[in-house]
Amino acid sequence: MKKFISLIIILLLSLSLAACDTAGQTEKTEQPMTSEQGLKKTAREERVLRMDGDNLGYPSVFTSSPKGRGYLLVSFTFDTLVWKDETGVIPLIAKDWSISDDNKTYTFNLNENIKFTDGTPLTAEDVKFSFDYLKEHPYQWVSVAPVEQVTAVDEKTVQIVLNEVYVPFVTDIAGNVPIMPKHIWENVTEPEKFNTKEAIVGSGPLILESYDKESGVYIYNANKDYFMGEVQIDKLIMSSVKNTKEALVADEIDMASNVKYGEAMKLKEENSKYKVIEGPGLWVGRLYFNFGIEELNIKEVRQAMYYAINRDELVQKALKGAAEVGNPGHIHPTSEWYSSDIKNYDYDTETAIELLTSVGITDTNENGIVEYNGKDLSYEFIVPEEQVPLAELITKYLGDIGIKLEVKAMDQNTIASLIKEGKFTLAFNGHGSFGGDPVLLKGFVSEETAASTPQVTTQGGQNWHNEEFNTIFNQQIVELDREKRYELVGKLQNIISDELPTLTLYYKKSISAYNPEVFDGWFFTKDGVSLAVPTIHNKLIFVRGQWNK
Known part of the structure; x- marks a missing residue:
C-alpha cells in the first residue's frame, strides 16, 4: 500500500512539473501578433455579411440613384419618422404620433435616445430642418409639397401642418423624408454635389465606411449606438457580381437579391443549404x-x-x-x-x-x-x-x-x-x-x-x-x-x-436566395420598402436578423 501511494504521489508530481514546463514554454514562445495575423483574427471574429448589389452612386440623400435601391442605400444611414416592416407602418424616429380632428395637423413625439453618428443628439429642430430643406431643394424620391408648415414644439416634439388633407401622408411622406443633421446641412447650397464624409452622417443602423466609385463596392459598419438595439452584423459589403447564383454557391456572397427567378427555383430544388424567399x-x-x-x-x-x-x-x-x-x-x-x-x-x-x-x-x-x-x-x-x-x-x-x-x-x-x-x-x-x-x-x-x-x-x-x-x-x-x-x-x-x-x-x-447558416430572418416588406420598392433590403433586418455563423 505504501508503495502504491508513493507511485501516485510521484505520478502527480510528474504531471504537475509537465504542466508548469508547458506553461513556461507557452509564455516563452508567445510573440506580439503581426498586423497580418491581427487582420486575420479580426476577420474571423467580425460578423461580415456579403450581398450582391448595383453601383448606385454615393449613398447620400441627393447623390444616390433615383431608383428605389438607390434610396435604400440612403436609408441604411438616414432614418425617417416612421418606417415599414412585414406588417405595415411602425414607429422609428417618432415613438408615436397624433392627428388633429381636421386631419391636417400631425404631431410626432420623438424617441429620447437618438443620436447622429457624429454623436450629436437628433432633435425636433433636425426634423423641421429636413422638411424645410427638401421644400427648398426638391428631392427626387419624395415631395413635401403637401406640407404647409413644420414647427419644433420642443426638443422632442414636432408638428407638421398640411395645406390640405392628404391621406397617404404618414406612409408616403413621413415614412420617406430622410432626417438630416441641421448642423451639417444648413450651409450646403448645392446638395447634389455634397459627397463628403459629413454627407453620410445620419442616425440609421449602418455607417458608410467606403464607396468605390469605379467598382461600385459599398462597405458599411454597424452603428454601435443605434437606438433600436444592437445591430446584428459588424460589417456589410455590397458589390456587383456577374452571376449571383454562382457567387452564392461559391460562398463569395451570403445573400443574392439579383438572382434570376429560374436559377433561384433550381437552387431551391437542388440544394437545401440555401433558402429562397419570394415576394x-x-x-x-x-x-x-x-x-x-x-x-x-x-x-x-x-x-x-x-x-x-x-x-x-x-x-x-x-x-x-x-x-x-x-x-x-x-x-x-x-x-x-x-x-x-x-x-x-x-x-x-x-x-x-x-x-x-x-x-x-x-x-x-x-x-x-x-x-x-x-x-x-x-x-x-x-x-x-x-x-x-x-x-x-x-x-x-x-x-x-x-x-x-x-x-x-x-x-x-x-x-x-x-x-x-x-x-x-x-x-x-x-x-x-x-x-x-x-x-x-x-x-x-x-x-x-x-x-x-x-x-x-x-x-x-x-x-x-x-x-x-x-x-x-x-x-x-x-x-x-x-x-x-x-x-x-x-x-x-x-x-x-x-x-x-x-x-x-x-x-x-421578386425573389432572393441566401445562406441561413450565416444570417437569417430576412423578410419582404408589406407594400414594399419605402415607396413600394420590391426588394428584401429592409434595414430592419440588420437589427432583427440572426447571425448564425
Whole structure:
C-alpha cells in the first residue's frame, strides 16, 4: 500500500512539473501578433455579411440613384419618422404620433435616445430642418409639397401642418423624408454635389465606411449606438457580381437579391443549404406611348395593340415564368385597392383588326402595314438591351395586325431619360415603387397635383390627358372614408382599362436566395420598402436578423 501511494504521489508530481514546463514554454514562445495575423483574427471574429448589389452612386440623400435601391442605400444611414416592416407602418424616429380632428395637423413625439453618428443628439429642430430643406431643394424620391408648415414644439416634439388633407401622408411622406443633421446641412447650397464624409452622417443602423466609385463596392459598419438595439452584423459589403447564383454557391456572397427567378427555383430544388424567399410583384413592365403622335391618341389603336399581345405567352417565353400577367387597370391584382370592374383584353387578333378598321386604319396598298391618313403605322420601338427577346415577341404580335416595329436596344438609363424627355415613339421599360397607396396612379395625372411619387414612376413624353381621371384622382387623395376612397380608386382603374394610357404587360416577381447558416430572418416588406420598392433590403433586418455563423 505504501508503495502504491508513493507511485501516485510521484505520478502527480510528474504531471504537475509537465504542466508548469508547458506553461513556461507557452509564455516563452508567445510573440506580439503581426498586423497580418491581427487582420486575420479580426476577420474571423467580425460578423461580415456579403450581398450582391448595383453601383448606385454615393449613398447620400441627393447623390444616390433615383431608383428605389438607390434610396435604400440612403436609408441604411438616414432614418425617417416612421418606417415599414412585414406588417405595415411602425414607429422609428417618432415613438408615436397624433392627428388633429381636421386631419391636417400631425404631431410626432420623438424617441429620447437618438443620436447622429457624429454623436450629436437628433432633435425636433433636425426634423423641421429636413422638411424645410427638401421644400427648398426638391428631392427626387419624395415631395413635401403637401406640407404647409413644420414647427419644433420642443426638443422632442414636432408638428407638421398640411395645406390640405392628404391621406397617404404618414406612409408616403413621413415614412420617406430622410432626417438630416441641421448642423451639417444648413450651409450646403448645392446638395447634389455634397459627397463628403459629413454627407453620410445620419442616425440609421449602418455607417458608410467606403464607396468605390469605379467598382461600385459599398462597405458599411454597424452603428454601435443605434437606438433600436444592437445591430446584428459588424460589417456589410455590397458589390456587383456577374452571376449571383454562382457567387452564392461559391460562398463569395451570403445573400443574392439579383438572382434570376429560374436559377433561384433550381437552387431551391437542388440544394437545401440555401433558402429562397419570394415576394410580391411590385415591379411593372409597361409599354409607353408618346401622345404627340396623332394616331396614338386614338384609344382604339391602343386597345387593338393590347388585344394583339399574348401576355400569357409573353410571360412564359420571354420571362420564363418569372412574372405575373399584367392587369389592364394597372394596379396589381393582389393589392387591397384592386378592382375587378375593368375592361379585359384576352388575346384576340381578330378583335384587334376590327378595332383598327373601325377607325379607318387598314392596309390599302397591301404591303402588310396598316395606314392612318396615308401614313404607315411603322414605329421605332426602344427597349432596354436585356429585353430584346420580349421586344421581338411584341414585334411579332403587332406585326400580325399590320403594325410594324423596328426594335432599337439601349441601356436602361438612356431609355428612362428618353421617355422622361418625350424623345420616343413607342418604348418598353419597367420600374418598381408599384404598390401600397393608390397615389402611384399619379403618373397618369396631366395637371398639377399635390400627390407625391418618385420621379421614376412618371409617364414622360406628351402625356395622355383625361379630365375625369384628374378630377377623381384629386378626390380620392383627400377621401378619409376608406370604402368611398376604394370606389373612387376603382373608377380610376376602370378609366385606365378603357383608355389604356399605358399597356401593363407584366409584374416581375421578386425573389432572393441566401445562406441561413450565416444570417437569417430576412423578410419582404408589406407594400414594399419605402415607396413600394420590391426588394428584401429592409434595414430592419440588420437589427432583427440572426447571425448564425
